Amino acid sequence: MAVKINGFIEGTQPEELVKLLLSLASNWGDVFDTNKLKVVHLSGAMTNVVYRITWPKNTTGNDERTVLVRIYGEGSDVFFDREEEIRTFESISTHKYGPRLLAQFPEGRVEEFIHAKTLSASDLRDPEISTLIAAKMREFHNLNMPGSKNVLLWSRMRKWLIKARSLCSQEHAKEFQLDILENEIDILENELSQRHQDVAFCHNDLQYGNIMIDDKTKSVTLIDYEYASYNPVAYDIANHFCEWAANYHTDTPHVLDYNMYPDLEDRRRFVQSYFSSAGNQPCDGEVDQLIDDIEKYTLANHLFWGLWGIISGYVTNIDFDYIEYSRQRFNEYWLKKPQLLKGINGISQINDLVGVETRNEKSNGVVAHAT
Known part of the structure; x- marks a missing residue:
């Protein structure tokens, strides 16, 4: 059977x-x-x-x-x-x-079966445990895995967007603005890929339920690698920080509380622990730059899991309100984008749109002239 x-x-x-x-x-x-x-x-x-x-x-x-x-x-x-x-x-x-x-x-x-304790939502905010997680992430990022070492984030999101469009009702497609999300992904990729960033093998789903700890040895184990791939390190840490807003063991596991997102002190401690776990003390500039990159990559993370939630809402029968979860992730994206990508919402976005149209027209054998 x-x-x-x-x-x-x-x-x-x-x-x-x-x-x-x-x-x-x-x-x-x-x-x-x-x-x-x-x-x-x-x-x-x-x-x-x-x-x-x-x-x-x-x-x-x-x-x-x-x-x-x-x-x-x-x-x-x-x-x-x-x-x-x-x-x-x-x-x-x-x-x-x-x-x-x-x-x-x-x-x-x-x-x-790993004989260790799965973390709770509150454990992520424990400074000692957070430091251990940062060190374990650094170890994970140092793994040399077989296969392609190219960033998977952007192509995966575009693939999911196509799937979400094929599944969505007109009501949800309109609410989640699926018609403009491809452009949003283009904007993010262009903005976040402008300067050199460390790319490594990333977990990409480091929520508290995927982290285990042995209370006696203080040894941390990362589990569940369905979404693991090569991606920017800043994206992986951004994903982890966004998970501070979640508690999947309540009566409303889909509800996110962004008041729980790590404050600057928490983020700085995590990043410093991440760098120093390899035996090198980072300079302030390195820490500040990674913190800034992480914040920007939270935008990509909101789109990533927003699309995941839409698709899951149509294909999965697990008892979880995926659509409401998506709604919160997209709301957070639109709320934070003006703060984190200054100048992108105005003339820069118009230029990006013109560029997309120009590329499309060129592909059809027509050269467009912007006025």
């Missing part, structure tokens, strides 16, 4: 998955009893459905085996190439980062 997203709940054991778990248990020498499986749904995931599964290793029941089972969210393949994601997962594992991949089945996979 195939695993169904809505059918895999506590008290049910789909045959295919049980056979896979039985094979794993046999390889480990466990005495496997399906009647003693404990299945716990782990909340907070918005792309997949995640379960912790535990069983006694032996008949005495004094020792247990625990694995994590990830059921791929319906429609989630829209966002990334699943085979590429698995290769990334395995490659990161060979670098001794994160959990090991134990087994795969058509609708998901089984991963090593």
Whole structure:
């Protein structure tokens, strides 16, 4: 029997998955009893459905085996190439980062369960924990991963915009101004790519639920690499800072509170920790420049997850108000753009629009003359 997203709940054991778990248990020498499986749904995931599964290793029941089972969210393949994601997962594992991949089945996979505490929303604001996260991000960014090392951010957003347009109702397309978002992406790419920036292998989804900590050793582990790719370092940190506004374990997990966004002191401490974790003390100019870049990249981050929310709202049946989440991300984009990209909203934007039209007309064999 195939695993169904809505059918895999506590008290049910789909045959295919049980056979896979039985094979794993046999390889480990466990005495496997399906009647003693404990299945716990782990909340907070918005792309997949995640379960912790535990069983006694032996008949005495004094020792247990625990694995994590990830059921791929319906429609989630829209966002990334699943085979590429698995290769990334395995490659990161060979670098001794994160959990090991134990087994795969058509609708998901089984991963090593990390015996550590998943962070809470408030943990992100703990100065000690934030410093540890900054150092771990620096380590992650230093990974040399196989495949293309080109920035993926802009092409991925354009691809998602096409998908969002194909799915959206006219009402949502108008509300979210999908007809002008391609130009917004062009403006951001042009503005944010003007000067040299560090590009590295980025997590791209560093919310608190994807960070684990061992309270005894103070060791931090980053998990869930579905969206990982090469991108500007400033974008990855911007994504993390935007996640300070979220708490996915409330009665309204889609509601964002941007009063929780890190203030300048928090941002400066994080950036200084990020630089110094490599053993070098940064100068004030380096810190200030990265902070400025991060703030600008929050705009790209709002568009990125805004588009993600629109698509998810049409393809995913996970209990989360994706459309309202998108609404908040887009609202924040339009609110902050005039502050962060001064001059872009006026004549510069008009020039960009003229440039887009000129390029389009040239492609049709007509040379346009602006007056």
